[in-house]
Amino acid sequence: MVDLFSTPILVTIILGVVGLAIPAIDAGRRERGADRNKIYSAIAFGALVVAMGIVVFRIFTGEVLPAVAFSQDVIVDDMFGSFFAIALLLVSIMVTASSWNYYKGKSNPAAYYSLILLSSIGMVIIAYSTDLVMLLVAWELMSLPTYALAGFAKRDPISNEAAIKYFMFGALSSALIVLAIGLVYGITGTTNIGDSIGAMASLDESLMPIGLLAVALFIAGFGFKMGLVPFHMWLPDAYEGSPTTIGALLAAGTKKAGFAAALRVIVLGMFALNLDWTLTLGVVAVFTMILGNLGALVQKSVPRILAYSSIAQAGYIMMGIALAPYSDQALTGSLFHIINHAVMKSAAFIAAASVAVALAGYSLDKYRGLGRRMPITAIALSISLLALAGVPPLSGFWSKLVIFGAGINSGPLVEWGPWLAIAGVLNSALSLGYYAWIIRKMYMEEGPDMSRVKEPRAIVAVLVFAMVFMVGFGIWHAPLLDFASRAIPDLSSSITQVTMIGGN
């Protein structure tokens, strides 16, 4: 049985109760004051901080299990889940706090914060779930609110277009996931991830094609959310068109949850099936990086550049996953990059939201002379862009170093490993092309109007926090790297354990 006081259950209860209470409070209130947005933002922020506090507290008290790959329950309270919960709640906290300013004076604030909280529950539960049924329910709980949130600016045709594109591909991806789960259930007779992988390892030869089809469908289904290259076409439109804070939630939050699901299912599945999928994933990673970076080079709107850059970043994370069987460092690097990217990308999107609030525009022209007009936003955007490019000594540098190092170290085992690392380094250099271009616009060029603009206060607080995170963990990266390495399940031993169960 699931312990009622385990971390995922407590987080679900807190966020769920508050998420449902906000619309109820709104319905009960008589006056329709302009302060509604502030009140609900504060409530949602408080609930997320409490949830985050519980996750961190339980790690320190040692009640959380070490990272396990499988469990007989539907959810397991382990380090892997806690790691993703921290990364994803961090994104939600930054998004709600910056919505204090961004969402001021817009309609339906109660539903907006309620949907963010519900989506956060989904993201967190994905990371903890060890059963395919739970995984699908959490996946949908994450996705459905974000479809509505992407189209939340009802009178804005661009927001609606973004939401429809996002919805179509999102619904297709969940249909593919259900199909994949159906096939896995059909050939193994169970929906528990551990049991089904154990049964897959001793699969009858004639059923092998169905197993392969299921893995391919899982990669396609999760790949849509992760923005891997053959499945990325909706992503720039959806991230650009949705409200900018929601862009942060999509790029930094739901994408990471997709990686959590992929790690739980596909990576372990690859180990169990003894498949040679790693080369395929490596090729996907390289194409994802190249296409993301080339696409970003020609864009004029900052959220769109950030959207393409998040495709490229998914490529770096995927690289670590592709190298997972050959190097112990690779998955650690991927997880390290996941938490770094969550903070870097949401900081960049929130800086764009700050410009949208103060100057009412997204195009690069608005960013001319930003260094003098909005100094804190400009410096935060510069630091997050440099961290995304992997410039030392910022946090993004270390995670890329670990991933690329894993690629080079895996040379004796797999000949394309070093080439993958070289592709990654070249892509980082390429990405600096457009990141530096934005920074040049902000500091070197003069806009038509150089007067100082008042920066939104809550957003400044979020950006300062993000800067401290990026610079602090850049200078002293050891604790975060250690945390990431503790979140990796011991793959080989869990596979042998589960194969023994399957063999009986």
Place this chain on the structure above:
Amino acid sequence: MSELIDFLIVSIALVAIGIYGLVVKRNAIRMLFSIEIIANAANLTLVAFSRGLPNAQGQTFALFSIAIAAAEVAVGLGLIIVAYRLYREIDVAEFRSMRG
């Protein structure tokens, strides 16, 4: 066992129809229904497999999946209604204000 194969053939046919609709049609509601056909093909697979297996997990799962698909359609139709109000049109080829 041959019964199971029959169900699976129907399910594969439904997936093919769904993908055809998704690729060829440009009407947002038709595309939504194509996706629904794929999802229902998946549900059919689950129930068909569940018949031959000693546990009922597949049928439970299909119920979950149907409920979720209903919620998904509700959100999707809501978005399409908003699109109709804005454009007087639900042809996805018309939704192209973002380029690049």
